[in-house]
Amino acid sequence: MPELPEVETARRIIERELTGRRVVAVDLRLPKLFRDSEIRDPGMLIGQTVVCARRRAKVLAIDFDGELSLLVHFKLAGQLAVIRPDGARSIAGHPVPKPDGPYPHKSTHFDLRFDDGTIAHFSDIRQFGWYRLMPASQVQPAIDAFKFGPEGTGRDAITSTQLFAALQRRSIPIKQAILDQTIVAGVGNIYADEALFQARIHPQQPANSLSRALVSRLRDAIEWALDMGIAQGGAKIIHQRAYPQNDFPAVHGREGEPCIRCGGTVRKITVATRGTYFCPACQRLRKPKTNVTTV
DNA sequence: TGCGTTGTTTCACC
DNA sequence: CGGTGAAACAACGC
Numbered sequence: 383m384p385e386l387p388e389v390e391t392a393r394r395i396i397e398r399e400l401t402g403r404r405v406v407a408v409d410l411r412l413p414k415l416f417r418d419s420e421i422r423d424p425g426m427l428i429g430q431t432v433v434c435a436r437r438r439a440k441v442l443a444i445d446f447d448g449e450l451s452l453l454v455h456f457k458l459a460g461q462l463a464v465i466r467p468d469g470a471r472s473i474a475g476h477p478v479p480k481p482d483g484p485y486p487h488k489s490t491h492f493d494l495r496f497d498d499g500t501i502a503h504f505s506d507i508r509q510f511g512w513y514r515l516m517p518a519s520q521v522q523p524a525i526d527a528f529k530f531g532p533e534g535t536g537r538d539a540i541t542s543t544q545l546f547a548a549l550q551r552r553s554i555p556i557k558q559a560i561l562d563q564t565i566v567a568g569v570g571n572i573y574a575d576e577a578l579f580q581a582r583i584h585p586q587q588p589a590n591s592l593s594r595a596l597v598s599r600l601r602d603a604i605e606w607a608l609d610m611g612i613a614q615g616g617a618k619i620i621h622q623r624a625y626p627q628n629d630f631p632a633v634h635g636r637e638g639e640p641c642i643r644c645g646g647t648v649r650k651i652t653v654a655t656r657g658t659y660f661c662p663a664c665q666r667l668r669k670p671k672t673n674v675t676t677v
Numbered sequence: 678t679g680c681g682t683t684g685t686t687t688c689a690c691c
Numbered sequence: 692c693g694g695t696g697a698a699a700c701a702a703c704g705c
Contacts, residue, residue, distance in 0.1 A: 383683065414701095440684080457701080458683045489703095510683070510701045528685090554695070563684080571683070621705085622682080655697085657682080 383619060384456035384475045386534060386568030387611025389440050392462045392474035396435035396444060396502075399464045399472055403496035404431045405446075412491035412509065421515040426450060427494065439530045439567035449518040457510035463490075467499035477620055478507050530567040535608040540566050542598040549589040549597060556592065557585035558654035560604065569604060572617050575634040575659050576607040584667040585653045585660055591668065622657070633659040 384392075405427045416422050430446035437443070442454040454460070461475035463485055471481065479487030485503045486493060492504040492513065504513070516524065531548065532540035548565045549556070557578060560569050569577065578585050581603035583596060592600065610630050611617055617634070618625040624635030629642045637650040637659060646663040 385684095455684080457685085459703090506702095507704090508682080508702055510703095512701090551694075561684085 383458055383570060383572060384440065384460055384616070385570030385573050385611070386437075386440060386608050387573070387614075388475050388616035389437055389442050389456060389568075390612050391615045392456075393435045393437045393442055395462060395464055395472040395474055396432065396442075399466065399500060400432045400444075400496065400502065401434060402431060403498060403500060405429065405494055406497050407493075407495040409493040409495075410491070411486075415491055415506070415509070415511065415513050416515065418512055419514040419516070420520065421450070424452070424492070424494075424513075424515055426515065427452070438525050439528065439533070439563055440570070441525060441528070443521055443525075445518060445521075451516055451518050451521045453514040453516065453521065453524060454504070455512050456506070457508070457512070459506055459508040460511040461505040463503040463505065465501050465503070474616060476505075476507065477618055479505050529564050531563065531565045532567065534566050534568045534573075535605045535612075539605055540601060542594070542601045545601050546592075546594055546597040549592060552589040554589055555586045555653050556583060556589045556600070557656070557658060559589040560600075561654070561656070566604065568608060571656050571658075572619060572631060572634045573604070573607045573611060576610075576631050577603040579633045579660060579665060580606055582664050584665045585651075585658045587667060633661060635659065 408424045408427055410424055427446060430448040430450060433445040433447055435444050444452045456475050459476040464472045473481040479489060487505055489507040490503045490505040494502040532538060532544060534540060549559055552559050557574050560566055560574050581600040583600060614627055617631050619635045622635055624631045632642050633648050636648045639648050641648055641661040641664060644663050646661055648659055649662055651658050
């Protein structure tokens with residue numbers, strides 16, 4: 383489930399492996415992935431060289447000379463696999479297709495082949511993702527249209543003050559609030575669960591019931607979780623089961639398993655229609671003061 | 678086989 | 692206008 387860390391990993395792979403390389407062939411086997419694209423034919427990219435790769439929230443932008451940019455959103459199950467002529471592989475995003483298996487896989491829908499023989503394979507087992515090819519001048523307007531809030535990590539990461547202000551108007555569960563890309567950009571279901579566990583906040587705590595101190599702790603936890611994800615090159619979740627490295631993810635995808643902090647049992651509930659994992663002992667709901675009858 | 682899965686958009690409503 | 696909650700949508704595997 384590609385979120386900010388998985389998309390950032392893809393961006394770094396593109397920057398490292400593809401910058402300065404010229405496209406010599408394009409193979410789009412599932413044209414509907416470009417259904418919302420201003421330019422429907424990625425064949426336009428042949429002869430163009432990758433200049434850089436950018437990321438805003440979960441949107442990846444690959445800039446080519448010739449003033450064209452390819453925007454990609456991986457949604458549930460997008461994956462990028464870059465394979466060099468010597469066979470070396472760099473993979474980011476969803477764990478299917480298997481990184482050490484054959485490419486193209488049946489869910490590999492789009493390939494870019496470069497002048498040195500490097501191939502970029504774009505896969506999407508669910509086909510929920512999208513690709514949009516547009517003039518470079520259209521990228522900023524296209525990104526602005528999402529109305530993303532500040533990023534959860536990196537330069538210009540959201541501040542505690544900004545997050546607190548945004549939460550003040552909301553009575554929705556805190557988990558739902560941090561999944562709102564207009565509040566903080568880049569957090570998805572996995573990292574929301576991890577950040578809340580790290581900050582010891584119950585996912586159903588009303589957003590506007592958190593003190594400044596707790597919001598500050600949450601902000602730091604969001605940054606920590608995203609950075610941890612980036613450091614690992616993304617989290618590995620297969621069939622709703624986590625494969626943690628260094629105790630991360632700590633709760634997501636670990637229903638019924640012991641909490642790494644208290645040894646209690648990780649539970650799964652539904653919050654705002656999303657599968658939500660947490661430790662009921664470590665993340666207690668801070669009930670608003672019950673108005674005990676006085677006199 | 679129907680359900681679960683996600684990010685995003687849209688819509689009705691207050 | 693803005694917040695909320697629900698529904699819709701994309702499609703597949705178990």
